[in-house]
Structure formats: structure tokens, C-alpha cells
Amino acid sequence: SQTIHQWPATLVQPVGSPLSLECTVEGTSNPNLYWYRQAAGRGLQLLFYSVGIGQISSEVPQNLSASRPQDRQFILSSKKLLLSDSGFYLCAWKTSFATDTQYFGPGTRLTVL
Amino acid sequence: QKEVEQDPGPLSVPEGAIVSLNCTYSNSAFQYFMWYRQYSRKGPELLMYTYSSGNKEDGRFTAQVDKSSKYISLFIRDSQPSDSATYLCAMNDYKLSFGAGTTVTVRA
Numbered sequence: 337s338q339t340i341h342q343w344p345a346t347l348v349q350p351v352g353s354p355l356s357l358e359c360t361v362e363g364t365s366n367p368n369l370y371w372y373r374q375a376a377g378r379g380l381q382l383l384f385y386s387v388g389i390g391q392i393s394s395e396v397p398q399n400l401s402a403s404r405p406q407d408r409q410f411i412l413s414s415k416k417l418l419l420s421d422s423g424f425y426l427c428a429w430k431t432s433f434a435t436d437t438q439y440f441g442p443g444t445r446l447t448v449l
Numbered sequence: 450q451k452e453v454e455q456d457p458g459p460l461s462v463p464e465g466a467i468v469s470l471n472c473t474y475s476n477s478a479f480q481y482f483m484w485y486r487q488y489s490r491k492g493p494e495l496l497m498y499t500y501s502s503g504n505k506e507d508g509r510f511t512a513q514v515d516k517s518s519k520y521i522s523l524f525i526r527d528s529q530p531s532d533s534a535t536y537l538c539a540m541n542d543y544k545l546s547f548g549a550g551t552t553v554t555v556r557a
Contacts, residue, residue, distance in 0.1 A: 379547045379548060380547040382544060424490075437481065437483050437541075440492035440493045440494070441492050443492045445490065
């Protein structure tokens with residue numbers, strides 16, 4: 337069966353510091369991978385998605401970047417965090433079949449102080 | 450106008466009641482419809498998935514899709530305190546679009 341991992345689970349960082357969140361998927365090959373941010377009461381905002389190694393699409397231009405160095409690894413980064421980057425970050429995966437849906441990881445709660 | 454509209458609630462019901470949740474959407478290209486359940490401080494988990502108009506039942510949960518009205522619903526029968534969570538509707542063409550989520554509390 338497939339599993340998705342995210343770490344760290346929680347993170348408190350000062351403004352201006354760098355960020356690296358990691359997501360890995362087990363039990364599947366060539367998944368589509370997604371990064372979302374969830375703010376309280378505002379639903380899920382798609383940040384980036386990737387259909388293959390090195391292929392990144394950005395949905396919302398902002399202070400963040402994403403990379404996919406390996407087939408089942410997806411990384412969310414920032415060089416300098418802003419207060420507005422605080423939120424709950426979720427990674428998700430799906431197969432390449434259009435009819436399939438997305439499955440989410442446990443999330444990382446980021447607080448920028 | 451958002452592509453997907455969902456009343457954020459909160460919704461509070463007594464144990465055993467029927468919970469009724471709904472979403473409306475504007476994009477006729479949406480073909481697949483999902484409901485996710487999200488417990489506090491956890492990632493969303495897929496609850497129901499359907500791609501046609503009509504009803505789909507899974508235990509105490511029924512998902513209903515009306516494409517002509519661009520309206521989807523989720524019903525929870527015999528609600529339990531363990532059903533207390535935020536419920537997110539989602540639908541896709543080439544990417545998923547989510548509702549804001551409805552927070553449900555089932556009182557024992």
C-alpha cells in the first residue's frame with residue numbers, strides 16, 4: 337500500500353530564516369505530487385505541483401519554491417521566511433491517471449515569528 | 450466568485466442526527482467530485498469519490514451530485530462524536546479545487 341510522509345510535523349522559525357519541508361511517498365512510482373497551504377477558514381491553496389522529476393509548476397507566485405530531486409521526493413523551500421508564510425503545509429500525491437484523486441500527508445504546521 | 454462555494458459553518462448537531470453538507474460550483478468542466486474529512490491538526494483523508502450525477506452510498510455516508518444544478522451534498526446518518534471534523538468538498542478538471550470546509554461538531 338502507498339504511504340506519504342512529511343517532516344517535520346511542526347516548525348517554528350524566525351522571520352528571514354530559510355525553510356525546507358520534505359515530503360516522500362512510498363509504494364508507488366511516478367506519482368504526481370502537490371504542495372498545498374491551508375490557512376484557518378480559507379481552505380486549501382495549491383502552491384506547486386509536479387508530474388515528474390525536475391518538473392515543477394507554480395500556481396501562486398510568492399516567497400516559496402519547490403523541487404523534486406527524486407521520483408518520490410518533493411521539497412518545499414524558502415530563502416527568507418515572511419510572517420505571512422505561517423500555515424499548515426500539506427503534501428499530496430496521486431497516480432498519473434486523470435480519474436484518480438489525491439491523497440494527503442499528515443502536514444507540517446509552520447509558525448513564523 | 451470562487452469556483453467552489455462551501456458554507457464554513459460551524460455546524461453542531463446531537464449524536465444520532467443526520468448531518469447535511471453541501472457545495473456549489475461554477476465550472477461546468479468539473480467531472481469528479483470528492484469529499485474529504487479532516488480532523489484537527491491532521492491531513493485531509495478521502496471519504497467519498499464520485500464522477501456522475503446521482504447518489505453514492507458507503508455505510509453511513511451518502512454523496513449526492515447534481516451536475517445540472519452544479520450542487521453536491523454529503524449526508525452523514527446516525528452521526529457519532531467521532532464524526533466531528535472539518536469536511537471539505539473538492540472537484541477537478543485538471544487540478545483539484547476545494548471548498549473552504551465545513552466544521553462539524555457532533556454532541557454526545
